[in-house]
Amino acid sequence: MTELVISGLRAAAGGREILRGIDLTVRGGEVHAVMGPNGSGKSTLSHVLMGRPGYEVLGGSITLDGVDLLALPAWKRAAAGLFLAMQYPTEVPGVAVQTLLEEALVATGKASGDVRRLMVEEAELIGFDERFLVRPLNVDLSGGEKKRNETLQLAVLQPKVAILDEIDSGLDVDALRAVSRRVEGLTNERGLGVLAITHYSRLLTELHADRIHVLVAGRIVASGGPEVVDELERSGYAAYRELDDTPAAVAAPTGALADPFADPFGDPLA
Amino acid sequence: MTSLADEVRRVASLPLPTTELEHWRYSRINAIDLDAYDVDLGSSLEVIAPKAGVTVTDAFDGHSVGHPPTDAIDQLHDERALTTVIEIAPGAIVTDPIVVIERVPDDGSAVFSRLVIRAGADSEATVHVVRSSADISALIVPVVEIDVADAARFRFLDEQRLGRRVWQLGKQTSRVGRDATFLSGMVALGGDFARLAIESRLEGRGASGELLAVSFGEADQMHDFRTIEDHVAGHTTSNMLFKGAVEGRASSVYTGLIHIGKEAAGSQAFQTNRNIKLSQGAWAESVPNLEIENNDVRCSHASAVGPVDEEQRFYLESRGVPPHIAERLIVLGFFEDVLERLPVPAAMPGVRAELAAKFDRREVAQ
Numbered sequence: 001m002t003e004l005v006i007s008g009l010r011a012a013a014g015g016r017e018i019l020r021g022i023d024l025t026v027r028g029g030e031v032h033a034v035m036g037p038n039g040s041g042k043s044t045l046s047h048v049l050m051g052r053p054g055y056e057v058l059g060g061s062i063t064l065d066g067v068d069l070l071a072l073p074a075w076k077r078a079a080a081g082l083f084l085a086m087q088y089p090t091e092v093p094g095v096a097v098q099t100l101l102e103e104a105l106v107a108t109g110k111a112s113g114d115v116r117r118l119m120v121e122e123a124e125l126i127g128f129d130e131r132f133l134v135r136p137l138n139v140d141l142s143g144g145e146k147k148r149n150e151t152l153q154l155a156v157l158q159p160k161v162a163i164l165d166e167i168d169s170g171l172d173v174d175a176l177r178a179v180s181r182r183v184e185g186l187t188n189e190r191g192l193g194v195l196a197i198t199h200y201s202r203l204l205t206e207l208h209a210d211r212i213h214v215l216v217a218g219r220i221v222a223s224g225g226p227e228v229v230d231e232l233e234r235s236g237y238a239a240y241r242e243l244d245d246t247p248a249a250v251a252a253p254t255g256a257l258a259d260p261f262a263d264p265f266g267d268p269l270a
Numbered sequence: 271m272t273s274l275a276d277e278v279r280r281v282a283s284l285p286l287p288t289t290e291l292e293h294w295r296y297s298r299i300n301a302i303d304l305d306a307y308d309v310d311l312g313s314s315l316e317v318i319a320p321k322a323g324v325t326v327t328d329a330f331d332g333h334s335v336g337h338p339p340t341d342a343i344d345q346l347h348d349e350r351a352l353t354t355v356i357e358i359a360p361g362a363i364v365t366d367p368i369v370v371i372e373r374v375p376d377d378g379s380a381v382f383s384r385l386v387i388r389a390g391a392d393s394e395a396t397v398h399v400v401r402s403s404a405d406i407s408a409l410i411v412p413v414v415e416i417d418v419a420d421a422a423r424f425r426f427l428d429e430q431r432l433g434r435r436v437w438q439l440g441k442q443t444s445r446v447g448r449d450a451t452f453l454s455g456m457v458a459l460g461g462d463f464a465r466l467a468i469e470s471r472l473e474g475r476g477a478s479g480e481l482l483a484v485s486f487g488e489a490d491q492m493h494d495f496r497t498i499e500d501h502v503a504g505h506t507t508s509n510m511l512f513k514g515a516v517e518g519r520a521s522s523v524y525t526g527l528i529h530i531g532k533e534a535a536g537s538q539a540f541q542t543n544r545n546i547k548l549s550q551g552a553w554a555e556s557v558p559n560l561e562i563e564n565n566d567v568r569c570s571h572a573s574a575v576g577p578v579d580e581e582q583r584f585y586l587e588s589r590g591v592p593p594h595i596a597e598r599l600i601v602l603g604f605f606e607d608v609l610e611r612l613p614v615p616a617a618m619p620g621v622r623a624e625l626a627a628k629f630d631r632r633e634v635a636q
Contacts (some may be wrong), residue, residue, distance in 0.1 A: 051588075052584055074408070077588075078588055080591055084588050092599070094606030103595050103599065107595065157589065
């Protein structure tokens, strides 16, 4: 059974500690949502998980089925089964999505002969126009088309766990529904584990999360079922900010002691 | 056979160009070794053209769009170059590209050539020049002069695949008539120091000129492009996109001037030069310039020199593509928008293959 285990994860960007001890486990077939206000560390979490340059991991661990992801560069994390659907997918002129997928599948030792057929099938499922398949990656695509393109790649690459970084932004209602149906399909058909990061509860009306986590100031301050969303709808993130009374620490150099107050095994509010 | 040094002494009253001149700044011209070459008196051009609508002759009447000599190389060229003239009849539609093969035959030779092209009024044609050599040490001074008459649609591709010890001091001058369209593409792959100075004069109202180039320098190669786009008449349009990669200790120079004259109201000019620097030792200079004498115009220019984009690299790597393959895809993809617009699509697979081979040689070298 697939298991992404994030334990006591602390990370900094630009010398400032942003993630201050994240504990989260995503198993195959589960959908977890991480919700948080601007600046809470949502995007940092997705970037640090995937290994984007520019972040400093100060402590903790990330493993996928026992593989230490923090020891791997981004492409090997992908090969190990992690996928990141980006909030702002990068334009790569002159590189077609099919070429990218073929190279990715070859590099990870998976057959790539059927990529074209798979792409066409997946495009159909999410209402992604076939003419976009031959375009350079993300060039001249609208925000919604970019998100469909990310979903299509996710479906073709068949990772174990997918992080969806604000997949809802830029998608209209119909597109959000189509993308959500496809992601749920992948969790059922292939046991995909999902970590969906979002600012708005709108995503969760379409994508049914098994568990919802509230991220405030670099910590998960609440976790639970759909009632967490209801609570958020009622009182907003402000109510959770009060729970976070620890001022952000100045980032310590790598190798410093872990936060003595963080419980690496526990959910802070459990 | 006479040495180039002797010929320069005998023929030239003007000095040799040097890097003191703005037009030759950053170039390797000071390192030219005149004693290393003997002047070759044979013709280096071979034209393969369809019969209908095209006339090819060596009888040159001296009438062309070029300029009087400004230095010793120009003078020697005037004296020594054999000229080939290609004329496209007015109104003729020539669908297949006219192919011009230019070969540098001998080690130690200096080759001077002139190709004069006259695209008749309302004609349509494409000329594809392929310049190549074996791995020899040589100098080539190719001059191309193109007259695009009113309402003609003329496309030109200059594919430079010289050996890596060949120097090129090339020139391309064009005049574009009323409502005529000129597309000039350059592919610079070979050469040691390979220079091409391009001047495109939009002389007729409504004329348009598009300049496109790709270059890839490896080892010690230097590609040197100079462009002048001169908007003489009103409602003229120029569009320029040059893309280059440099790796190893290779270097490239792009300097370009858009000049919009007093009479050129309603004109548009766009000039873009982008360069990828693939190694610490590589170097690229990019200097775009605008000179505008009429306010009723739309102009833009952009230039950039930088390494492979980190965001693009991360995007591809996050999908599981290993770093060296990600970089290969990005670098080859970088050229695609130019390659797609170049004339002679049938020549592009070969160009793509050579660009890829250059990238792959780099990996072996590392």
